[in-house]
Amino acid sequence: MRGTPETMRASVLTEVGSLAVEDRPVPTPAPHEVLVEVAAVGVCGSDVHYYRHGRIGDYVVTAPLILGHELSGRIAAVGAAVEPTRVGQRVAIEPQHPCRRCRQCMAGRYNLCPHMRFFATPPVDGALCRYVTIDAEMAHPVPDSMSDEAAALLEPLSVAIAAMRKAAVAPGSSVLIAGAGPIGVICAQTARAFGASRIVVSDPVAARRERVAEFGATEVLDPAAVDIAALDPKVDAFVDASGAPPAVVSGIKAVAPAGRVVLVGMGADNYTLPVSYIQNMELIVTGVFRYTDTWPAAIHLVTSGAVDLDSLVTGRFDLEHVADALNSDSDPASLKSIVRPGA
Numbered sequence: 001m002r003g004t005p006e007t008m009r010a011s012v013l014t015e016v017g018s019l020a021v022e023d024r025p026v027p028t029p030a031p032h033e034v035l036v037e038v039a040a041v042g043v044c045g046s047d048v049h050y051y052r053h054g055r056i057g058d059y060v061v062t063a064p065l066i067l068g069h070e071l072s073g074r075i076a077a078v079g080a081a082v083e084p085t086r087v088g089q090r091v092a093i094e095p096q097h098p099c100r101r102c103r104q105c106m107a108g109r110y111n112l113c114p115h116m117r118f119f120a121t122p123p124v125d126g127a128l129c130r131y132v133t134i135d136a137e138m139a140h141p142v143p144d145s146m147s148d149e150a151a152a153l154l155e156p157l158s159v160a161i162a163a164m165r166k167a168a169v170a171p172g173s174s175v176l177i178a179g180a181g182p183i184g185v186i187c188a189q190t191a192r193a194f195g196a197s198r199i200v201v202s203d204p205v206a207a208r209r210e211r212v213a214e215f216g217a218t219e220v221l222d223p224a225a226v227d228i229a230a231l232d233p234k235v236d237a238f239v240d241a242s243g244a245p246p247a248v249v250s251g252i253k254a255v256a257p258a259g260r261v262v263l264v265g266m267g268a269d270n271y272t273l274p275v276s277y278i279q280n281m282e283l284i285v286t287g288v289f290r291y292t293d294t295w296p297a298a299i300h301l302v303t304s305g306a307v308d309l310d311s312l313v314t315g316r317f318d319l320e321h322v323a324d325a326l327n328s329d330s331d332p333a334s335l336k337s338i339v340r341p342g343a
Contacts, residue, residue, distance in 0.1 A: 243267025
């Protein structure tokens, strides 16, 4: 890899609540991989969870781990089986390594691959470093009109696209979104891009309600002051981006007969659902676990102007200040923090 250094700087989670900047070897791309020089990394709630708690469900941090899975960059080198003309290409990274051979992969559901190696999911390192490798087809070219930061945020936009597809949001439909954090705001924009005519967003924080009204919501509600379950008229779909059990229960009851419920937020492992309502209304309840084949749609939504990702960025940090980026969610005014490993 001519011109590529042998070592790089990386922000490493050494134990719960503790980070260190270390020198790590620059990875070498396998034949079908590319080496990407990282330009921007978005901070996700899962990164924060690993930082503060050392685990998410069954995924437990047992060794030093590099966080970060929302990223963009430039191809610095390619494996032997990749076209060399890709060197220098600006790309947004889909941070997944599926096996491509299991039943789920063969059925087109590679996000459910039981052998998946996903960035920043123990024990797989993420992108808060200078260079990463990824399968060549998971490095999606982006136009020069798209910023590095927007390209990195195609990852959470992909979550929202997957959610809207599951919710069957279509022109003229109505949707309720619980939570006006980063995913909730991106879901509101995506629902609008998918043609929803009524987009109701609930959040207990006034500043977040005001902000989401600028990003596609047609109605904003305070769940502490309004009975969400009594929403009238009821909505075609409910998307939970909060992970809060009360929000999930009230949101389900706000869905019209034959509607859809999509669980996106990370919350409690178990809680009681209104089963009789789900049965009697014939609701479809499902979850979203990452995404499949969403980057082309995400790139289109951003380049067409239907979704604005640049305006979501409220903080920028370097590798020495990753802890500040991870803790920025304590500020209600913070929406999306970006780390630039090369800064």
